Amino acid sequence: MSAADLSQSSMLDLFRAEVDSQSKVLTEGLLALERDPVAADQLEGCMRAAHSLKGAARIVGLDAGVRVTHAMEDCFVAAQQRRIGLRQAHIDVLLRGVDLLHRIARTAREGAPHPEPQDPLEQRAFIEQLHQLVTSDAAATMSGADKSAPLATDMFPPLGTEALPTEPQDEITRPREDDTAARAEDRVLKVTASNLNRLLGLAGESLVESRGFKSFADSLLRLKRLQHKVHFALDRLQEQLAPQRLPDSARAALAEAQSSALDCRRYLAQRLVEIDTFDHRAAHLAHRLYDGALACHMRPFADGMQPFPRMVRDLAHALGKQVRLEFMGQDVQVDRNILEKIDAPLGHLVRNALDHGIEPPDERLAAGKPAEATLRIEARHSAGRLQVSVSDDGRGIDLDRLRACVQERGLAKADTLARLSDAELLEFLFLPGFSMKGTVTEISGRGVGLDVVQSVLKQIRGTVRIATDRGRGTRFHLELPLTLSVARTLLVEVSAEAYAIPLASIARTVKIAQADLEVLEGKAHINLDGRAVGLVTAHQLLGTPPPPPTADPLSVVILGDATHVYGLIIDRFIGERELVVQALDARLGKIKDITAGALMEDGSPVLILDVEDLIRSIEKLAGTGGMQRIARDDSHSASAPLRRILVVEDSFTVRELERKVLMNGGYEVEVAIDGMDGWNAARTGQFDLVITDIDMPRMDGIELVTLIKADPHLKSLPVMIVSYKDRPEDQRRGLDAGADYYLTKGGFHDETLLNAVVDLIGTSRA
Numbered sequence: 001m002s003a004a005d006l007s008q009s010s011m012l013d014l015f016r017a018e019v020d021s022q023s024k025v026l027t028e029g030l031l032a033l034e035r036d037p038v039a040a041d042q043l044e045g046c047m048r049a050a051h052s053l054k055g056a057a058r059i060v061g062l063d064a065g066v067r068v069t070h071a072m073e074d075c076f077v078a079a080q081q082r083r084i085g086l087r088q089a090h091i092d093v094l095l096r097g098v099d100l101l102h103r104i105a106r107t108a109r110e111g112a113p114h115p116e117p118q119d120p121l122e123q124r125a126f127i128e129q130l131h132q133l134v135t136s137d138a139a140a141t142m143s144g145a146d147k148s149a150p151l152a153t154d155m156f157p158p159l160g161t162e163a164l165p166t167e168p169q170d171e172i173t174r175p176r177e178d179d180t181a182a183r184a185e186d187r188v189l190k191v192t193a194s195n196l197n198r199l200l201g202l203a204g205e206s207l208v209e210s211r212g213f214k215s216f217a218d219s220l221l222r223l224k225r226l227q228h229k230v231h232f233a234l235d236r237l238q239e240q241l242a243p244q245r246l247p248d249s250a251r252a253a254l255a256e257a258q259s260s261a262l263d264c265r266r267y268l269a270q271r272l273v274e275i276d277t278f279d280h281r282a283a284h285l286a287h288r289l290y291d292g293a294l295a296c297h298m299r300p301f302a303d304g305m306q307p308f309p310r311m312v313r314d315l316a317h318a319l320g321k322q323v324r325l326e327f328m329g330q331d332v333q334v335d336r337n338i339l340e341k342i343d344a345p346l347g348h349l350v351r352n353a354l355d356h357g358i359e360p361p362d363e364r365l366a367a368g369k370p371a372e373a374t375l376r377i378e379a380r381h382s383a384g385r386l387q388v389s390v391s392d393d394g395r396g397i398d399l400d401r402l403r404a405c406v407q408e409r410g411l412a413k414a415d416t417l418a419r420l421s422d423a424e425l426l427e428f429l430f431l432p433g434f435s436m437k438g439t440v441t442e443i444s445g446r447g448v449g450l451d452v453v454q455s456v457l458k459q460i461r462g463t464v465r466i467a468t469d470r471g472r473g474t475r476f477h478l479e480l481p482l483t484l485s486v487a488r489t490l491l492v493e494v495s496a497e498a499y500a501i502p503l504a505s506i507a508r509t510v511k512i513a514q515a516d517l518e519v520l521e522g523k524a525h526i527n528l529d530g531r532a533v534g535l536v537t538a539h540q541l542l543g544t545p546p547p548p549p550t551a552d553p554l555s556v557v558i559l560g561d562a563t564h565v566y567g568l569i570i571d572r573f574i575g576e577r578e579l580v581v582q583a584l585d586a587r588l589g590k591i592k593d594i595t596a597g598a599l600m601e602d603g604s605p606v607l608i609l610d611v612e613d614l615i616r617s618i619e620k621l622a623g624t625g626g627m628q629r630i631a632r633d634d635s636h637s638a639s640a641p642l643r644r645i646l647v648v649e650d651s652f653t654v655r656e657l658e659r660k661v662l663m664n665g666g667y668e669v670e671v672a673i674d675g676m677d678g679w680n681a682a683r684t685g686q687f688d689l690v691i692t693d694i695d696m697p698r699m700d701g702i703e704l705v706t707l708i709k710a711d712p713h714l715k716s717l718p719v720m721i722v723s724y725k726d727r728p729e730d731q732r733r734g735l736d737a738g739a740d741y742y743l744t745k746g747g748f749h750d751e752t753l754l755n756a757v758v759d760l761i762g763t764s765r766a
Contacts, residue, residue, distance in 0.1 A: 012108055015060045019105040022049040023098050024306055026072075030091050030098075031309050037079070037086040047076040053101065064123050065104050071127040072097050075134050084137035088317075093130050095310065100126055196297055200485050203286075203293035204580035205599070207486075210286035213279035217272060222759060224268045225718075225740055231261040232716050269735040277728045294483055295333070301379040301388075302330035304339040308350060312375060315354045322361050322372040323354065329379035334386060335483040341460050342388065342480070345453040349390040349476050350375065352450070356436075357394035357474050367471065369393070386482055391475035397468040398436075399425060405436050426466040430454045458612060460484060461504045479504075487581050487598075489608065491574035492557065495544035498606045499570075500579055500598060505611035507558040507565065509573065511664065514554060517630065523622070524630045526556070526567060533558065535567040536618050540628050541593055547571060552666075559611055566618050569630065575751030581608065593617060642668040642764055645757070646685065648678030648692040648704065649722075654745065658691065658722070658753065665754045666764030675699025679707055682714060688761045694723040694734065702737050709738030718760045722753070 029046040033039055050072040057065030072094060078084045100122060234257055246254075309325055316323040353375055361371035378389045403417050406428050417425070428434060432451040453476075457464050462480040481487065481504065489500035490509070512526050517535075519525075524535045535556065539546045556567040579598035584591065595610035621627050645667050649655040655671055662669045670685065672678035676698040682690055690708065694701035701721055708714045720741040721734045731742045741756050 011060050012105075015056050015062070015065075015108075016105045018056050019053065019101055022053050023101060025049040026098050027095065027306070027310050030094055031313055033079075033086050034088060034091045034313070038082075040080075043076055043080050047073065047080065050076060057104075060108075062104060062108055064120065065101060067127060068097055068100055068104065068123060071130050075130055078134050078138060084134055087137075090130075090133055093126065093133060095314075097126055097130070191296075197485075200290075200293045200297050200483075201580065201582075203290040204485055207286045207290045207578075207580065210279075210282045213275060213282055217275045217279060218759070220268060220272055220275065221741060224265065224272065225760065227261065227264050227268060228740065231258070231265060234258050234261055235715075266736070269732065272735065273728045273732045276731060290486075294335075294485075297336055297483070297485075298333035299336045299339055300330060301332040301334050301339070302327065304334070304343055304346075305330065305377060307343075308346070308377065311347070312350060312354065315351065319354060320360055321354065321358055323358060324372050324374050326374060326376045327378075328376065332379040332381060332386075334379070335481075335485075337484050338386065338460060338480055338482075341456060342462075342478070345456050345464075345478070346377070346388070346390065348450065348453050350377075353390065353392040353394065353474070357392045357396070359395050363395075381482070384482065384488070386480040388478040388480065389475055390478075391473060393473040396470040396472055396474050397426065397429075397466070398470065399468070402426070402428065402436060405434075409434070422468075423465070426468065429466065430464075461487065461502050463504065485581060487579050487608065489577055489579050489598075490557070491577050491600075491606065492538070492555070492570040493572045493574055494538045494542060494570050495547070496571075497544070498574060498600065498604070499538070499542075500577065500606050500608045501557060501559075502608065502611065503576070505559060507560060510556050510558065510567075511553040512556055512567075517554075523627055528558070528567075531565070533565050533567045534618075534622065534627075535569055535630060536621065536627060537569045537630060538571075540621070541568075541614060541617055546628075560615060564615060564619070566615065568614070573751060575755075579606070579608070642666065643688040643761055644668045644670065644686065645689045645691060646670050646672060646678060646681055646687045648672045648675060648681075648690065648696070648701070650674050650693060650696045654693070661753055662757065665757070667757070675701060675704040678704055682708060682717070683711075687717065689757065690717060690719045691722055691757075692719065694721060694725055694730075702733060705734065705737040705739050720756060720760060 026046055026049045029042045029049070032042045033046070036042070050069045054066055054069035054073065057063075057069060075084075075086075075090065075094065079086050079090075084090070234254065238254055238258070241254075305327055312323055312325045358373040358375065359367070359369075364373065365371055373393055375392045376390070378391075380387050399422060402425060406412050406417060406425070407414055411428060411431070411434075412420075429436075430450050430453070434451070454464055457478060457480070460480060461484075462478060464479075465477045466474065467477065468474040487500070488503045490503055490506060491498050491500055493499075510528070516526055517524055518527065518532075525532045526535060527533075535554075537546065538544075555570050555572055557570060559566055559568055577600070579600075581596045582598055584594070584597055593610055593613045594607050595613070596608045598606050598608060600606050645662055647655060647658050647662070647669060649658065649671070650673055655673075659669045659671055670681065670687070672681045674696045675692070678690070678692060679699060681687075682704075690704075692701040692704050701723065705719050705721065708717055708719055715738075718740045719738065720743060721739045722743045722745055723730070723734070724745045725731075726744040734742045741760060743753065743756055
């Protein structure tokens with residue numbers, strides 16, 4: 001920490017920070033010493049931590065802190081000299097001393113001449129108890145000890161006096177210059193959380209803004225297509241006019257117009273390549289900036305796990321159980337906000353495992369298990385999400401007893417419970433007030449815990465699942481976003497407005513033919529995987545005007561969990577987006593069905609829907625009979641034929657992918673397996689668009705594009721290149737050959753391909 005940072009904090013604040021830091025060392029060391037009482041490195045670490053705190057307490061004038069740490073030093077010295085062996089009793093008292101130091105630091109007042117804690121009797125009791133343990137053990141292992149040596153209790157003065165322990169002068173060690181230089185590069189600077197959050201927000205905004213180049217490039221592509229139409233119109237004009245009847249000036253003007261149109265087309269093609277290159281560079285730089293800002297906002301998973309070893313140790317002793325806590329993935333980086341949010345849920349899961357899941361030693365031995373149980377907390381990154389699990393090797397959950405408890409409480413009938421899968425049955429454990437334990441203790445049994453876990457996780461766009469194996473243990477699996485500042489969402493359109501739905505809240509998306517709609521008691525629903533899913537329009541929930549009836553398939557977002565599932569009908573899917581979440585102005589209060597806002601690539605605002613709120617609104621409408629009838633148009637229009645697309649691709653996998661995407665978009669699709677096959681199909685068939693790869697046998701895509709654009713009957717046929725070749729020179733080569741659109745396979749999603757097709761030829765109906 002720099003000198004400027006030090007000047008911003010009082011000495012007492014610095015002491016409190018040192019207590020927080022050194023108490024972690026003491027706690028970890030003491031828990032390790034409980035397993036191995038003679039571990040020299042742990043004893044040395046605890047000794048140094050207590051000694052550092054004693055020096056810090058003396059500097060700020062906290063006499064109580066000096067006495068407590070001096071007593072702890074006496075104990076560690078005795079253990080180092082093998083005069084005593086640390087037992088559980090010693091560890092219990094020393095851990096109480098760590099808690100006492102926290103209270104001393106917390107209750108000390110700035111500016112007091114000799115600030116003391118509120119309960120000095122607690123200090124005396126702690127020092128006397130620790131002294132008795134040390135002296136009794138020492139007497140059992142040593143004889144002829146020097147009785148005149150000063151002990152910590154002799155140095156605790158009557159209340160109101162200020163005598164301090166004396167000690168030999170510490171040896172002052174000077175760090176070597178190279179060590180100092182090395183530490184200077186990794187020095188810790190004081191940065192407020194608000195500044196860090198603001199930096200991350202700005203980096204996220206730059207990430208969103210960088211995507212604006214893509215929209216600008218798309219607009220230039222449209223301009224290029226318009227220019228192509230102008231060029232084609234000039235060619236047709238020349239064909240229609242008899243050259244011999246035109247004066248020389250008119251022929252020259254027409255030739256000049258054609259030449260200018262061609263130059264314009266080439267110029268636009270070059271600029272498009274340059275903009276695409278700049279877009280890649282800007283996006284790459286914005287990602288690096290955001291990743292750097294996010295790294296500053298991240299903390300190792302181990303930072304949030306520091307209280308748990310002490311918690312597990314104390315609760316296990318209180319319950320008469322033997323438990324070994326294991327961590328995996330301690331270096332996994334986690335957003336500090338998420339780490340703070342999951343502290344309470346993980347605490348609930350750990351306490352439940354200790355009280356409900358893990359058996360007493362005699363019961364474990366009778367079951368053929370080791371007396372010491374294993375409780376494991378694991379963190380890892382997977383598929384762009386943070387995965388955290390809490391598992392134990394205890395007795396597991398008795399599913400038959402759980403089923404009986406659910407039936408006793410009238411939550412479900414016996415025949416319904418018999419049909420539920422294990423995963424669906426375990427969901428009842430998350431209901432408020434639900435508990436399988438018959439007695440209430442200080443640890444559990446009130447039915448408060450798992451519902452809180454699920455509630456907190458939903459607030460941060462996370463989920464929790466349970467897996468259990470009777471007699472072998474239980475595992476709670478938490479899935480969370482890597483950061484709360486950016487959300488992965490699905491953009492949808494409702495009444496010409498864009499809305500975002502967090503992907504974590506979406507079970508699936510489907511397109512439903514109106515003929516598949518079923519109406520039961522006036523409520524529309526669909527059959528999805530053998531389950532009736534009720535439907536409601538987003539227009540009704542959001543209070544927007546409904547669209548006119550249409551015969552097109554309905555776009556439906558399936559929301560909910562294993563117990564409550566609903567289908568939300570929207571106008572159309574826009575596509576997946578990563579959005580920088582921006583909190584709404586607090587003066588607005590809670591807006592119904594809305595959780596936050598964000599900005600899209602073009603700078604336009606978008607509201608992020610609150611899925612939990614939506615589900616509550618749907619249930620309220622369903623319960624009061626307020627569901628509106630879903631308007632539909634059953635008329636079949638045969639007058640508007642489907643637009644036809646030719647896909648030329650030698651890879652069977654890519655060919656089928658593109659064919660299915662286009663057919664799902666409503667287009668009629670024909671395929672060709674290489675350039676020659678595609679050229680023959682283009683000449684003999686009637687198509688509205690050709691989509692081609694570049695690298696193909698017999699004839700590549702560049703040759704195919706060149707032939708199509710050179711043919712007088714096909715030159716107006718739009719051609720799109722879809723290729724893995726993403727270098728600027730590859731794109732320039734394709735556009736120079738006459739391609740109207742160049743899309744890279746590595747970057748396109750379903751909606752990207754469909755949007756490009758719509759730009760070129762419009763919707764699926766001619």
